[in-house]
Amino acid sequence: MKEDGYITSDEASQAAMPETVANTQEDVYSGPKGYLLQMVRDELTSSGSFTEDDLDTGGYKIVTTIDKAKQDLMFQVASPSQGGAGVVPDGLQIGSMSVNPKDGSMISLYAGDDYLTKQLNNATQARYEPGSTMKPFALLATVQQGVSLETTFNGNSPQSFTGISSPVQNFGNQSYGYINLSTATAYSVNTVYMALQEKLGAAKVAETAVTAGMDADHVTGDNPFTVLGNDSVHVSEVARAYATIANNGNKPTLHIVSSVTNSENKELYQAPTSTESVFTQNDTSLVEKAMTGTIQYGTATEARSVGKTMAGKSGTANDSTAGSFVGFTPNTVTVFAMWYPDADGNPQEIPSFSGYSGGSDYPIHLFTEYMKQALADTADEAFPTPTDTGKIGGTDGTWGTGSRSSSTQQQTPRQESQDTEQQNSTQQNSGSGSGSGDGSSDSDSNGTTPESGNGTPTDGTSGSNGSGNSGGTDGSTNTDTSGGQ
Numbered sequence: 001m002k003e004d005g006y007i008t009s010d011e012a013s014q015a016a017m018p019e020t021v022a023n024t025q026e027d028v029y030s031g032p033k034g035y036l037l038q039m040v041r042d043e044l045t046s047s048g049s050f051t052e053d054d055l056d057t058g059g060y061k062i063v064t065t066i067d068k069a070k071q072d073l074m075f076q077v078a079s080p081s082q083g084g085a086g087v088v089p090d091g092l093q094i095g096s097m098s099v100n101p102k103d104g105s106m107i108s109l110y111a112g113d114d115y116l117t118k119q120l121n122n123a124t125q126a127r128y129e130p131g132s133t134m135k136p137f138a139l140l141a142t143v144q145q146g147v148s149l150e151t152t153f154n155g156n157s158p159q160s161f162t163g164i165s166s167p168v169q170n171f172g173n174q175s176y177g178y179i180n181l182s183t184a185t186a187y188s189v190n191t192v193y194m195a196l197q198e199k200l201g202a203a204k205v206a207e208t209a210v211t212a213g214m215d216a217d218h219v220t221g222d223n224p225f226t227v228l229g230n231d232s233v234h235v236s237e238v239a240r241a242y243a244t245i246a247n248n249g250n251k252p253t254l255h256i257v258s259s260v261t262n263s264e265n266k267e268l269y270q271a272p273t274s275t276e277s278v279f280t281q282n283d284t285s286l287v288e289k290a291m292t293g294t295i296q297y298g299t300a301t302e303a304r305s306v307g308k309t310m311a312g313k314s315g316t317a318n319d320s321t322a323g324s325f326v327g328f329t330p331n332t333v334t335v336f337a338m339w340y341p342d343a344d345g346n347p348q349e350i351p352s353f354s355g356y357s358g359g360s361d362y363p364i365h366l367f368t369e370y371m372k373q374a375l376a377d378t379a380d381e382a383f384p385t386p387t388d389t390g391k392i393g394g395t396d397g398t399w400g401t402g403s404r405s406s407s408t409q410q411q412t413p414r415q416e417s418q419d420t421e422q423q424n425s426t427q428q429n430s431g432s433g434s435g436s437g438d439g440s441s442d443s444d445s446n447g448t449t450p451e452s453g454n455g456t457p458t459d460g461t462s463g464s465n466g467s468g469n470s471g472g473t474d475g476s477t478n479t480d481t482s483g484g485q
Helices: 008-013 035-045 052-058 070-079 131-144 181-186 188-202 201-213 237-244 281-296 301-306 360-376
Strands: 063-066 091-097 108-112 152-154 178-180 257-261 267-270 311-316 322-328 334-341 443-444
Touching: 008 108, 008 237, 008 301, 035 052, 035 063, 035 257, 052 201, 070 091, 070 108, 070 152, 091 237, 091 360, 131 181, 131 188, 131 201, 131 237, 131 281, 131 322, 152 188, 178 201, 178 334, 181 188, 181 281, 237 322, 257 311, 281 301, 281 311, 301 360, 311 360, 322 360
Parallel strands: none
Antiparallel strands: 063 257, 063 443, 091 108, 091 334, 152 178, 257 267, 311 322, 322 334
């Protein structure tokens, strides 16, 4: 400009480039908070009430359902960089979520350490194999058929089932004798639950799970080991399905946004807090009753130290590629899952670490540590008391050992030690998933055990895609020597 005569030499010597204002948007999304912010944006735009531009320029006040103290606690417990530092193997992925089953509000979750480093959300997008946490949906379908929890089944191992090429085993090939459905649930006995699926059909097990809240695209009923949890799912859908059980058969809609108001304090959005009745309270209460045994004397006895009335179910994936635990009170449902993808996103066996197996015991530990503190100041609340109106052996007397009273059958003594659940069988299997892969109460938009046994999947695909799915197998047929409880 000096050369063109617009300014003098003195003005030119004093001139400087203007200071630039740093883009703070990237910093807002750094760390675990970024996952929450993106979940808020996704929920509001998906509702059809807001566009991306609205959220960027509207100056709205957005209040979330997240409890900040419990969110901070969840991060401390779940993050491999925090409580897991020096404990878990490098590359182990963890996803978790705690929800209020009464209205579907998300209380806390762990999706990852840093959104800017990895956008795949471990709580809502990554997928893992749920293992025996699928079994309660088979139990629910069974009680809906009028079968009493006192019906006895052959819990010995191994056993052969129609359409399955190789015998199915319990974890460690352990035999339990003749046991009722409550005991089979507490110890996650594969052979009993495969017998239930043989009566129900895999499609019915899947239908019940989907009705409860699982994604129909993920749990299809095409898998011969549906009841043993060989499909791949999100942590969030497991949380929703279990919330339906905890909420007496009323299915909530999970959500992270509580309300949105504009600069004039006008409310523009309210959370979807209503529920849909999909099962009867008595049927879900029977399932809860059976699931309390998991914590009282079954595969998750560590969780007794929480000191609250709780029900739960542990799960270990095929070949120990994932481990999980879901536990709940009438007011809080919490899911912890872990998986161990390789560099290409394919599922691989979780190695034993720091005294934990690659199964459900570490998720049980995380659940216990979280719930001890999250529920510390809450009163204990009992589940509704159900009436078992079902018939021993079912209405036609063909379930299990038939109409004989369970008191006349051999029962396995209750074990007080916690078992590590694993799947153990030698069948071919289809379908597996894995995923590689955190908060404040308000955000401002303008800154904004004996367990499942099955075989290696044959139809999985490697890598990851835009939906957040990654994992699968190479389609080869292997012998399954792992198992879940």
